[in-house]
Amino acid sequence: MASTSAPARPHPLQRLNDGEILKAKDILAKSHESGEGLRFRFTYLEEPKREDMVKYLAAEHQDAETTTTLPTLPRMVKFVYDVIKGPGDHILADAVVDIDSGEVVHKQTHPTESQAGYAPFEFGEFQEACSNSDLFKEALKEFELPPNFTITIDPWPYGGLDPDEAIPRYMQGLVFARDASKDSLDANHYAYPLPIIPVMDFNKKELIRIDRLATGGQGDPLEPAAASETPKKLFANSKSAEYVPELLDRPLRTDMKPINITQPDGASFTVEDASLVSWQKWRFRVGFSPREGAVLHDVCYDNRPVFYRMSFSEMTVPYGDPRPPFHRKQAFDFGDGGAGRSANNLGLGCDCLGAIHYFDAWDTDPDGRPTLAKNVVCLHEQDAGIGWKHTNFRTGRAVVTRLRELVVQFIITLANYEYVFAYKLDTSGNVTLETRATGIVSVVSIDEGKTSAYGNVVAPGVLAQNHQHIFAARLDPAVDSYAAGDTAVVLEESHPLPDMDPATNPHGNGYEVRRTPLEAAGFADAEPRLNRVVRLESRSHKNAISGKRTGYKFAPSATQLLLAHPDSTQARRAPFARHHLWVTGHRDGELWAAGEFTNQSRGEVGGVQAMVERGDCTPVVWTVFGLTHNPRVEDWPVMPVEVHQIHIRPADFFTSNPALDVPSTKNDASVLVSSSAPCCDGKGEKPTAQEEPASHKQGAGPDMKPKDIGSGSSNGSGSGGKDKKRLTTLLSGVFGSKKD
């Protein structure tokens, strides 16, 4: 492996460091005229072309002697930024800078239709615009707040433009009030929504409109009621919704005793070269982008490639409340905000337990200077229960091993909401993509005492609107070969046989497995009734045992797809959310299920639909899954996690269970917990000797001795013993050699 001799320059897939960003920024700045200001939005590692990179990887995966033959690939930075020629005169651009050559190898400006995701500085601009707005002050006069309540505004993407809207750059805000008498900036303002939405025009840098919101319930019209003559008293009967411990309305529970997870001999993984992770025959690189968060590169098992690249690509969160302007509540949390840039700085002993390694990433400030995003990805092992077990019922010998997972996790905060994303690789050769939704559900005002068809009342006057979360993960497969197109995509289904035909299915129990190769770009949906699975199969390698192609497989999740009307703006912006599986051709840098520029889009540009229409099919696989979230009262004020997993499993990739060599070592740290109350009658829990039954005397059956723990095996795997002595005699060696 080349990694033992430290490379003189960063690995081509290594995350950018601060020096590289600075150098690239300077190169880019020099390429612009002196009168032009640059405002940086997103900074990416521009990954090498796949075609070049796989040559590098092929060489890298040879033994150490070949290290010197590794191709030299340029280190490149991609910037998405504004070119500012004067007040209000700016244009969106992107550029790719080759750090080695010092050249800008690509530069492009974009029309107004293409709006980049919001950068944090814009949240500040939006707040200033609200502070300075007479329009907003005027709108607030409609309401009377209790004393000590202070207005707090959550910036939100504006969503898709209405057909008649022009295309400046907008932002909308959800308006709340915070009870300042609690003397904490962490008092939860979401308990106090106000029924107005300010809209800002970034070109004018001011609020241009305040949308008044309907607050009615069942049977009320879609439009907001006319403003009353006198200020409307808000929050008279509201209920605070605190979640920070010192503000909580109830004592913390004290009966939850600590669970400690320790690794006395340390972690089983190693991290080399700041990104190369090796663990239990798995090996991959951890990348990070401001849009995707953690990305896995070059995922190999036992030096055999499985995936060239795995990432969470996009998500859309459309709201189902039909009352305007709520149709504009549709976030694309990757494209509009940036999942990577929203990543939390993780804390030891908080976000995961055990022996943890953290990865940092470098982002940029608006001037293009590097800013450190500390601890944005964590890596740890965890026990995941029984991995495999078998008890030989004749001898009572049980062998049981644990399943262990390696977790690459990052967590993002998008205003009120949180998502926990994880890649889990395990000792059985599986890769699991996990998403947990948590945080605070998005709420709006509802007249007290009313209920709504559009959501659930989670607190007095607070309506949590029905919505969906639909995610797309992008899989660039490389099953046993990096070569483009060397992995085939096949749908496999199990079908009943139509007839009880004496020639083919005489007793009606037969079923058949059908295969449909997907050779053209296209989409498909989950079909659990047919047990539809997607197989990613090597065109060049076969399993020596079964004779089938080596492969990995997964079942697309049969979750609800986008509910919005196909002609709606919500649907036109997110075609990816209308099918569970997309298979497309590969193009370098084409990573976005809904296209690069989702912000304020009216329809998808350059997403999976466009890729399918283009027609080439290398293939790249996109798996779409979601969660229709009609909130429960339990989701308030912070929602318990809702977990979704996709299990990607080897399918004739190995010639036997890859976890067969996992030791069945007994864990000596486990302890017995006795009944905490005395055994009242000496029965049931604590049999004494005289209570043990005599062995039975009748019939041809085996001895029915009390079942015992363990089987006397010496490797600690002795659980599962069953009545055995006589059975052993009876069941072994009926015929043939009686050697044992």
Added chain:
Amino acid sequence: MASTSAPARPHPLQRLNDGEILKAKDILAKSHESGEGLRFRFTYLEEPKREDMVKYLAAEHQDAETTTTLPTLPRMVKFVYDVIKGPGDHILADAVVDIDSGEVVHKQTHPTESQAGYAPFEFGEFQEACSNSDLFKEALKEFELPPNFTITIDPWPYGGLDPDEAIPRYMQGLVFARDASKDSLDANHYAYPLPIIPVMDFNKKELIRIDRLATGGQGDPLEPAAASETPKKLFANSKSAEYVPELLDRPLRTDMKPINITQPDGASFTVEDASLVSWQKWRFRVGFSPREGAVLHDVCYDNRPVFYRMSFSEMTVPYGDPRPPFHRKQAFDFGDGGAGRSANNLGLGCDCLGAIHYFDAWDTDPDGRPTLAKNVVCLHEQDAGIGWKHTNFRTGRAVVTRLRELVVQFIITLANYEYVFAYKLDTSGNVTLETRATGIVSVVSIDEGKTSAYGNVVAPGVLAQNHQHIFAARLDPAVDSYAAGDTAVVLEESHPLPDMDPATNPHGNGYEVRRTPLEAAGFADAEPRLNRVVRLESRSHKNAISGKRTGYKFAPSATQLLLAHPDSTQARRAPFARHHLWVTGHRDGELWAAGEFTNQSRGEVGGVQAMVERGDCTPVVWTVFGLTHNPRVEDWPVMPVEVHQIHIRPADFFTSNPALDVPSTKNDASVLVSSSAPCCDGKGEKPTAQEEPASHKQGAGPDMKPKDIGSGSSNGSGSGGKDKKRLTTLLSGVFGSKKD
């Protein structure tokens, strides 16, 4: 709570103890004539009538003063047994004995059509019949085994009878050979299947037939080839398939460092009265039956009932190989064998980690004497990742809590196969039903070099046949009320609105939630495209916040249903496996999805289909899920677990997130793992002071300070800090009181 004053007699739902079984057996024996022998098959606690029991529970859940008013309910034992009047003359019976009154309160004999599940003594009888069979010896002459191979036969249920078969009691056997030269009874015989199936008649106590098996591949006929003139050499190119560590063909991995899970302050749960478990506001009793394994009774949260009873009721494992006699490979592992009686004796540090409590159960030997089933259920807590999290992006303050689960687990072995069943209750108020499939897949012979449409070649000459596992769990709900019928079952679905109607859905984003109460007994299927969920709702209690009925909900798993032809015997035996959800009326003792007597059944008697036809609807809810298992090579020789979960979640049961009071305590046992290789270039991982960026000077954006760990909060929940200083100023207090 009544439990603090120890009851003088076992709780009505307490598992039977040995003294009770002995007493009941003696009472039953006396009720029979002296010439009649009794052979015991299954021994159950006969639970009190639900109607009586709920009165008891209502009283029990009052405060301690009311203890004395607890009704006295009889302790009763149900036996399923054979009455033997002479050699070959036996009849199946069941009886219920009241231990207190000393009376047999029910006794019934059954016609030959009703065959009880196999008892372990029958496995011995079957082996003896094989040993003594000239027919079997003759059949073996068709084959020549390598030296030192010894025949080993796995007893199997006979499956459904063919239309033309009489109804004696049968058993079939799958025949393998074990390599005795390995000098271990744990050498894996499944690698060496022989293509014959002996069939035994239990009335005659002898083999009546040896079925020869087809061993062909693609394109070969369904019928077995004619026997060759000379003995066929078997296993010449076979490959051993060992899994016990000392026989393994590869070294055990040595790089998997221990993960210890410790609870320095002990477990958070208590077990009183040998069965009453209290943990984190949950409270329930652990029962155990020889057929169901662990059963949960009276599942309450914060003294509010949720379920009267939860159990795994049945499973069927039909094989899809149409070649006779493989259509008879269809096990009902609860009805034909008994999941409880097949339960493993669990081992500390093997089957679960941490602080473990074990439950024992008493079974009976064929003479009706109690036999101890030790450690058949384990109970422990585990960490399940992040439970809920929110980061206030203005202040950087993050509050993150862990999700903790309490696991009630049992594991069953059925010849080659294993299942791990678990009930998981957690701090978010969820109940998860988990099933893990593992063990050794069922295999048959295939001619070397051939492949098959009916399964996968997992080793040379070894075909793992395609099959399904379809499970039914039984839920007897008691949401906020024990009263029969007080819980309503409602299907809830999310539907797109058909039109972009200006009056109802002007922008097309609206969707509606539809409710369909299930007031009549019936069935339904999973519909993930409609986000179909089953709500179990109280008819008597409403949520004070939302105004909706208090409830719990789950999404029926959209797994493939039974593939066998509707007219096949396989399908007629298991109507439950043809729909995902059944809602039926409650009858005491009616616990079996496929009816009480599944063994050799031709069709369901008394299962969910019969209950639906009967029409009453109290209701009891049955959720059906499964796994179509077309084996992978990776499933050999022992299959990595395939996990299935059903999540039953509160839905407006609580008035806020029930885990809000879970402390966000930092876990101090977690440790940092540094890069194990030196940081080659000082970049990326270890920024030094001078590498940190200056704060930017331009524009209206906030300070882009390096992200830091934690936010200085004192409760250990300080992860997730984000750029905050300037944002705090900007975002807080735009209007209103500026107190903070």
